[in-house]
Amino acid sequence: MENASGEELFQKTSRRPIYYDGWSKEHMNAFHDLELPQAVMAEDVGDVYGSTKLTIKDSVKESEGIFWPRDVKRKWTVGLFTGTSMLYAARTIMPMCIVTLSQEMAWDKTESGTVLSAFFWGYTMTQFFGGYLSDRIGGDVVLPVAACLWGLITFWTPQVAYISTDKNMAIYLVVLSRVLLGMSQGVHFPGMTSLVSRKVSEKDRSLTMSIVSSGSHFGTLLTGSIGSLLLDRYGWQMPFYAIGLGGLGWMLIVRYFLIKKHRQKHYVLDVKVGHIIDKKPTEAVPWLTLFTKAAFWSLLVAHFCENNAFYILLSWMPTYFHENFPTARAWVFNVVPWVVTIPSSIFSGYLADKMISKGYSTTFVRKFMQSIALYGTATFLVLISYTSSYEGSLTCMALAVSCCGFHNSGVLVNPQDIAPKHAGSVFGIMNMAGAIPGFVGVYMAGHILESTKSWSAVFNQTAAVCVFGCVVFTLFGTAKQLV
Numbered sequence: 502m503e504n505a506s507g508e509e510l511f512q513k514t515s516r517r518p519i520y521y522d523g524w525s526k527e528h529m530n531a532f533h534d535l536e537l538p539q540a541v542m543a544e545d546v547g548d549v550y551g552s553t554k555l556t557i558k559d560s561v562k563e564s565e566g567i568f569w570p571r572d573v574k575r576k577w578t579v580g581l582f583t584g585t586s587m588l589y590a591a592r593t594i595m596p597m598c599i600v601t602l603s604q605e606m607a608w609d610k611t612e613s614g615t616v617l618s619a620f621f622w623g624y625t626m627t628q629f630f631g632g633y634l635s636d637r638i639g640g641d642v643v644l645p646v647a648a649c650l651w652g653l654i655t656f657w658t659p660q661v662a663y664i665s666t667d668k669n670m671a672i673y674l675v676v677l678s679r680v681l682l683g684m685s686q687g688v689h690f691p692g693m694t695s696l697v698s699r700k701v702s703e704k705d706r707s708l709t710m711s712i713v714s715s716g717s718h719f720g721t722l723l724t725g726s727i728g729s730l731l732l733d734r735y736g737w738q739m740p741f742y743a744i745g746l747g748g749l750g751w752m753l754i755v756r757y758f759l760i761k762k763h764r765q766k767h768y769v770l771d772v773k774v775g776h777i778i779d780k781k782p783t784e785a786v787p788w789l790t791l792f793t794k795a796a797f798w799s800l801l802v803a804h805f806c807e808n809n810a811f812y813i814l815l816s817w818m819p820t821y822f823h824e825n826f827p828t829a830r831a832w833v834f835n836v837v838p839w840v841v842t843i844p845s846s847i848f849s850g851y852l853a854d855k856m857i858s859k860g861y862s863t864t865f866v867r868k869f870m871q872s873i874a875l876y877g878t879a880t881f882l883v884l885i886s887y888t889s890s891y892e893g894s895l896t897c898m899a900l901a902v903s904c905c906g907f908h909n910s911g912v913l914v915n916p917q918d919i920a921p922k923h924a925g926s927v928f929g930i931m932n933m934a935g936a937i938p939g940f941v942g943v944y945m946a947g948h949i950l951e952s953t954k955s956w957s958a959v960f961n962q963t964a965a966v967c968v969f970g971c972v973v974f975t976l977f978g979t980a981k982q983l984v
Contacts, residue, residue: 614947
């Protein structure tokens, strides 16, 4: 391969901006003396984003230039928070509209449970693929493409429901659209985890992930407030149109105002070795090593149990209040639980980072946060069974959901601890396990309600699953790097 010196490379790229991270005078002199592969640079310098980022790495300490600068991190945090909000808004429209839709379509609770749980059939399919793809080509590439798909599917869902006048065929078509919606949304969290693990330093990850993940609660709040108003005033179709357009709008904003503006080619130059180090992962994920670690399996179990509670509450909470308190205003019980959950999620991230900076081990912090999430959720679910008043039920439900927010600084960040180089892929496997209760748990909840007419039976078995998950993660979980 023909080589070019650092000086020649500088001349070749002089018409494109080059960003120097941590370059001392010694580094500048070393750069001009390096023999760099011209063929590689000639191809890579012609980057579609029009800029190249060069970072010096020496044998003592690798530059931190691989992480977003503070202003860029702030913009991406806001962008990812907004995207997660739109994602969950699109996901939660159906649970909000299911009562009205089931009355119009003459669905019973089992059929309604099938429609609600169908989302997670597709959601499970693309978890690992989304994480693997994001680790390879970048989460900032995967997320906008997925948003385009789930935005379009959400927008067209009302039309799908009316394609056929036959009841069974209508259910099949709606279930298919829910499966496709789940498949397109399944890559979001693995892609976001991969992106954050590579672009945010370890000391800031808990807070960053808590903020962007709290978008899930804000999106649910958005659906419960504005969505409920649109539902009451214009019918169940309008929320799908509004949120679908919102998802497409977010995709365009991120594509043209974040990715195109801030994404840069990033090279690391080793002063002593004298060549470019590609920062993209080339090694395969050591699955065999992970599968032999009890800590990895405890991660899957804890995430499964937490999501089981969260998805049952997410899908069936509107129906619970409609049946038990028919005179209650929908926008109140669709809004209050998510209003209190957003600050609890952000606070958990702040508290986790603060505890780590004070000297607490990362393992202890992850287990502490997860204990609040699972034990807290279980406690308030049990209390709901002994509450008959609307105010008491709403309070217990709000506190149960708010405890779920601590999961964002517990198990949800753990893949970045145990496998920082493969966080997207590991998160994909974890979230694949976590999506299973989305269709099994949600469907079984509908079946139990149809058979027993008892909400206490649903809440008590959900609480028992939470306790089991917390015990497993407390005994076997860790935040030490495994691979």
